[in-house]
Amino acid sequence: MIQDGSLSGERFRPRFIDLFCGAGLLSHAFKSVGLRPALAIDLDKKAIQSYRNNVAKCAEVADVRAVRTDISADVIVAGPPCQGFSTLGRRDPQDVRNELGLSVLEWTSALNPKIVVIENVPGFLQSHWFDEISQGLKFQGYETQVFVLDAIDYGAAQKRGRAFTIGSRVGRVDMPTPRKSRPRTFKDVVLNRPIKADDPMHVWPTPSALAMERFQAIPERGGKRDLILNRPDLCPQSWHGLIGEATDVWGRIDADEPSNTVRCSFLNPSKGRYIHPFENRVLSLREGARLQGIPDSWVLAGEPTPIARQIGNGVPIPLGRAIAKEVMKALTREHMAETSYSAAA
Structure with missing residues (x-):
């Protein structure tokens, strides 16, 4: 019997890295569907302490521009600063934090993960930074998709739109199906x-x-x-x-x-x-x-x-979990195909 994406019954637990991790809300969502956090990075010392207390001990205070090559991961998730794109902020195109998202491309180039997930406010999609990142992922061989989702459709009691840019080398990652029940209040x-x-x-x-x-x-x-x-x-x-x-x-x-x-x-x-x-x-x-x-x-x-x-800086966990489930499904399909091929050989 096949269990947990493995022909042997062993649990399939791919690893992920979280850049701009904050207190770890998105990491918690990915961990809750079976992925293992391998590394989390942020400059906020208190956020890192929160991450270590509540999610995993692998969080470090570090600059994401310093790419690590001594670690491997199946997935990279990243939530670059959104202040330069948010309708609730100044939307300053010259905000120096805007370019930090480009560091994700350096990580994907160095570590070659199977899937990369970049979340931000919807306004990010109208920026040239998004264009650069999207084109960079395609150049590296990723099939890219973009989802703009509202947290109320996925179990959060909060109206909050987020944009998810997903690059995959293991086939398409499906858009999460919204809940059919009434929004939570x-x-x-x-x-x-x-x-x-x-x-x-x-x-x-x-x-x-x-x-x-x-x-x-x-x-x-x-x-x-x-x-x-x-x-x-x-x-x-x-x-x-x-x-x-x-x-x-x-x-x-x-x-x-x-x-x-x-x-x-x-x-x-x-x-x-x-x-x-x-x-x-x-x-x-x-x-x-x-x-x-x-x-x-x-x-x-x-x-x-x-x-x-x-x-306030985090992705609502129910929304993050909805994305994480689809990422896990894509990874599991690829894992099953590889395992079946190896068994047949």
């Missing part, structure tokens, strides 16, 4: 699952007196517009001419809907719709982590602001 992942009182990540900033007054004046599903209309005394003069503009800032989350994108700044109500649906506070670190699919067993390293950055 804030209520599903936060309100219906009580958080332990002693959870060290169930913390949030203490609001100032002004912030507390604003919280108290914002109704369910309300936001900045309600403050301008109902409590103009709590609003700076600069707000009054902006009533028709985006109202997600200083907004309460709708408990019956998925949340908006959990940014690195979700502890700040002026950065988005990050106020608790009913309580007069912003999300806690644990609540933000749950919206990203991070297990409650994880405790991230650092102070609240660096922890929020680790949470």
